[in-house]
Amino acid sequence: MEVKKRSTPILPWMRSPVDVNQFEACALNLVPCLDPRLTVLIIDFFQVRLEVALDKMGFSSLFPVQVAVWQETIGPGAFERDLCINSPTGSGKTLAYALPIVQKLSTRSVKCLRALVVLPTRDLALQEGLRCRFLVRLVQVKEVFAAIAPAVGLSVGLAVGQSSIADEISELIKRPKLEAGICYDPEDVTCELQSSVDILVATPGRLMDHINSTKGFTLEHLCYLVVDETDRLLREAYQSWLPTVLQLTQSNEESLFPLANSFLSSTFGSLKTIRRCGVERGFKGKPHPRLVKMVLSATLTQDPSKLAQLNLHHPLLMTTGKRRYQLPEKLESYKLICESNLRPLYLVALLQELGEEKCIVFTSSTESTHRLCTLLNLFGDLGIKIKEYSGLQRQSRRSKTLKSFREGKVQVLVSSDAMTRGMDVQGVRNVINYDIPAYIKTYIHRAGRTARAGQAGRCFTLLHKYEVKRFKKMLQKADNESVPHYSVPSSSIESLRAAYNSALGKLKETVESEASRKRKFGSKFSKLSRTKPTDRDDQVDWSNSEGCSRIWIILSLDCALDQLALRFFGFGSF
Numbered sequence: 306m307e308v309k310k311r312s313t314p315i316l317p318w319m320r321s322p323v324d325v326n327q328f329e330a331c332a333l334n335l336v337p338c339l340d341p342r343l344t345v346l347i348i349d350f351f352q353v354r355l356e357v358a359l360d361k362m363g364f365s366s367l368f369p370v371q372v373a374v375w376q377e378t379i380g381p382g383a384f385e386r387d388l389c390i391n392s393p394t395g396s397g398k399t400l401a402y403a404l405p406i407v408q409k410l411s412t413r414s415v416k417c418l419r420a421l422v423v424l425p426t427r428d429l430a431l432q433e434g435l436r437c438r439f440l441v442r443l444v445q446v447k448e449v450f451a452a453i454a455p456a457v458g459l460s461v462g463l464a465v466g467q468s469s470i471a472d473e474i475s476e477l478i479k480r481p482k483l484e485a486g487i488c489y490d491p492e493d494v495t496c497e498l499q500s501s502v503d504i505l506v507a508t509p510g511r512l513m514d515h516i517n518s519t520k521g522f523t524l525e526h527l528c529y530l531v532v533d534e535t536d537r538l539l540r541e542a543y544q545s546w547l548p549t550v551l552q553l554t555q556s557n558e559e560s561l562f563p564l565a566n567s568f569l570s571s572t573f574g575s576l577k578t579i580r581r582c583g584v585e586r587g588f589k590g591k592p593h594p595r596l597v598k599m600v601l602s603a604t605l606t607q608d609p610s611k612l613a614q615l616n617l618h619h620p621l622l623m624t625t626g627k628r629r630y631q632l633p634e635k636l637e638s639y640k641l642i643c644e645s646n647l648r649p650l651y652l653v654a655l656l657q658e659l660g661e662e663k664c665i666v667f668t669s670s671t672e673s674t675h676r677l678c679t680l681l682n683l684f685g686d687l688g689i690k691i692k693e694y695s696g697l698q699r700q701s702r703r704s705k706t707l708k709s710f711r712e713g714k715v716q717v718l719v720s721s722d723a724m725t726r727g728m729d730v731q732g733v734r735n736v737i738n739y740d741i742p743a744y745i746k747t748y749i750h751r752a753g754r755t756a757r758a759g760q761a762g763r764c765f766t767l768l769h770k771y772e773v774k775r776f777k778k779m780l781q782k783a784d785n786e787s788v789p790h791y792s793v794p795s796s797s798i799e800s801l802r803a804a805y806n807s808a809l810g811k812l813k814e815t816v817e818s819e820a821s822r823k824r825k826f827g828s829k830f831s832k833l834s835r836t837k838p839t840d841r842d843d844q845v846d847w848s849n850s851e852g853c854s855r856i857w858i859i860l861s862l863d864c865a866l867d868q869l870a871l872r873f874f875g876f877g878s879f
C-alpha cells in the first residue's frame with residue numbers, strides 16, 4: 306500500500322521563490338553600483354584612520370546568495386519587498402545583508418540608529434550553552450559590519466549584555482558636552498542625546514533594556530530590521546521584543562502627509578525620518594511607508610503562524626534548490642556503525658586517522674561532553690590536543706578555548722550543541738556526531754561548522770546499527786539519499802583496547818573526585834546565592850529564587866548522574 310505523504314501547509318508567496326542557485330559568484334569590480342569605498346583600503350595618515358573594506362577581508366567576489374540579495378536590494382529589486390533568505394550554513398548570509406545595508410546608509414548625513422540586527426540569546430544561566438553559541442555569532446556579525454561600515458563613515462554597536470549596561474550606554478549614546486559651573490535643565494540634556502551608532506547588533510533582552518530605560522535610545526529612525534537565525538528567534542517571545550519593535554517603528558500618519566511632517570520637524574528639530582515608500586502590487590498604487598525587513602536562516606521556518614508575527618511586506622522567498630533543507634555543496638556525510646559501549650574507542654581511532662585536521666565532536670549534552678572529553682584526555686598521548694567547549698564552563702574559559710582552536714593550538718573541540726549555530730571557525734575540516742542528532746535541523750547546524758565558504762568538509766555520525774534507519778530517514782529530508790559507510794580498520798580498534806580500559810579506570814577516579822568537589826562547591830554556592838546581582842542580561846539573577854533553585858537542581862542532578870555513572874560503570878552516560 307502506498308503511504309500518503311503528509312503535506313505541510315505553505316504560504317502562497319513561498320511557492321514561487323527566487324532560486325539562489327541561479328546566481329553565480331561575482332567579482333567585486335563587476336558588482337553593479339557597489340560603492341568603491343567598500344572595495345578599497347583607505348589609509349588616512351593625518352587623522353590616523355585605517356579603514357578595512359572587502360579587499361582587506363580577503364574577499365575578491367560576492368557569493369551567489371550575496372549577489373542574489375544585492376539584486377533585490379541595491380539592484381532592480383530596490384528593497385521593494387521584505388526578504389526571507391533560506392540558504393545553507395556557511396554560504397555567506399551575514400555579508401548578504403550587511404553589504405546592502407551599509408551601501409544604502411553610506412549616503413546618510415545625520416547619525417542615528419537606522420539598522421538593527423537581532424540575534425537570539427537566552428538570559429538564564431541554565432541555558433548558558435545556548436547563550437554562548439549566539440554570543441559568538443553576535444560578535445561575528447558585528448565584526449562583519451565593523452569591517453565594512455567605517456569605510457563609508459558609519460559606526461556599529463553591540464548590545465548583548467557582555468559588559469555592564471552603563472558601559473554599553475556610553476558606547477551607544479553620545480551625550481552633549483556640558484560646561485562646568487553651568488546649571489542645565491535635565492530635559493534639555495535629554496533632548497540633546499544622540500545615537501553614537503548607525504547600526505546595532507543586539508540580543509532581544511538587551512534591546513528591550515535599552516528601549517525601556519536608556520535615555521536617548523530610539524528606534525524612531527530605524528529603516529532596516531534584520532532577524533538572523535529567524536527560526537530560533539521566533540520560537541520564543543524573548544520579552545515580546547518583536548511586537549515592541551514593530552509597534553515602535555510603525556509608520557505614523559504624518560509620514561503619509563509630508564506637509565505635517567515638515568511642520569513637526571521645523572518645530573522639533575532638523576532630523577526627521579520618513580519611512581520608505583514603495584508603490585507595490587496589492588496596494589492599489591498607494592504609497593506604503595514601512596520598515597524594511599530581512600529574515601534569514603539555514604533552516605528557515607515555513608510555519609505560517611510564526612512568519613505572521615513578522616508582519617512581512619509583500620515577502621520574497623530566496624532559497625537554494627527545491628528542498629527546504631540544504632547541506633553545503635561540498636559537504637560529505639558518512640556513517641560509522643559500532644556498538645554503543647565501543648563508541649569512545651571508535652572515536653579515538655577516527656580522530657587518529659584524521660590526524661591534525663581541525664575537528665568538532667558533538668555530543669547530546671553538556672554532561673556527556675565533559676565526560677567524553679575527560680576520557681579522551683586520559684587515553685595517553687594521542688598526539689592531538691583535545692578540549693571541552695561547553696555551556697557549563699565560564700565564558701572566559703570558553704573564549705580561551707575557542708581562541709586556541711582558531712589559532713590551531715587545539716585540534717579537537719568536544720562540544721554540546723553550544724556550537725551548532727552560526728559559529729564560524731576557519732579550517733574546520735571535520736564534524737563528528739558522537740551522538741546522533743535528534744532532528745535534521747540539528748544535523749544541518751552541526752554539520753554546517755565545516756564545509757563553509759565553499760570549502761570541502763566531512764561530517765561523520767557514529768551510529769548503532771539500530772539507529773541507521775532513523776538516520777537515513779532524517780537525512781532524506783535534506784535530499785541526502787545515501788550516506789556512505791566509513792570503516793575504521795579493526796587493527797586500529799584492537800591496538801587501542803588496553804589504553805581504553807586503563808582510561809576508563811582513571812575516569813572512574815576523576816568522576817569520583819569531581820563529584821565530591823561539586824558537593825563542597827554546592828554548600829558554598831548556597832551562601833553565594835545571597836549576593837547581589839550586577840547585571841540582568843549578563844549574569845544569573847541571584848535574587849531570583851526560581852533561578853537559584855533551578856541551578857541547585859542541575860548541580861544535584863549532575864552529582865546524582867556522577868553517582869549513577871560510578872555505580873553502573875557500563876557508561877550509560879556515553
Ligand SMILES: Nc1ncnc2c1ncn2[C@@H]1O[C@H](COP(=O)(O)OP(=O)(O)OP(=O)(O)O)[C@@H](O)[C@H]1O
Pocket residue numbers: 363364365366367368371392393394395396397398399400602603726727728729753757758
Ligand atoms: N564573498 C566572500 N568571499 C569569501 N569569503 C566569504 C564571503 N562571504 C562570506 N565569506 C566567509 O564565509 C564564511 C561563512 O559566512 P557566514 O558566517 O556569513 O555564513 P552563514 O551563511 O551566515 O552561515 P551560518 O548559517 O552557519 O551562520 C565566513 O568565514 C565568511 O568570512
